[in-house]
Amino acid sequence: MSECGSCSSGAGPFSEGKELVEFVYGAHDGAIKDLPVPNDGLETKCQGCGEPFTMKTFVDKCPKCGGVHAISPPQSDDQANIQFAGKDFKLPE
């Protein structure tokens, strides 16, 4: 992970909110977002609707409202680092 073109654009693994979500989503040409979160995922609560769910991949959606959440791999040992993109954010399909 030393040569990373995405890391020089301003947003980075320690950004917050939507910026972090977009960063993780696009990191390494999309190779990161579908990787499993270590230790069988992170228990969290949707920051949009409060529904408990488990982050299974570095970018994941609330099963109830579809709210997009992400966590960056260097911070993936603590659910407090999960960032929420905001209620109106939709991932590009």
Ligand SMILES: [Zn+2]
């Ligand atoms: Zn939700």
